[in-house]
Amino acid sequence: MDYFIIAITTVAGLAFHAWLIVRFRRWADRDLALSMAGDDPAKRSWMLQRLADAKTEKIKRRDLESWLKQQAQRYPAAQ
Numbered sequence: 001m002d003y004f005i006i007a008i009t010t011v012a013g014l015a016f017h018a019w020l021i022v023r024f025r026r027w028a029d030r031d032l033a034l035s036m037a038g039d040d041p042a043k044r045s046w047m048l049q050r051l052a053d054a055k056t057e058k059i060k061r062r063d064l065e066s067w068l069k070q071q072a073q074r075y076p077a078a079q
Contacts, residue, residue: 032065036072043075
């Protein structure tokens, strides 16, 4: 019975840890996109949409910053 409790606690702890990592990565990606938008509410919304597009296109995390920079440079042309 002791091993069962230890196993359940360990699995729950690992699952919670994995959930936190995923949440922190999402928050970091969102903050990255918003930091490139500045204080312009329209551009902030536009950059969040580009972030959603990056997820749809399966842009790798290591390439996300450069991809978002390219999208941010295209903003004036998009309006």
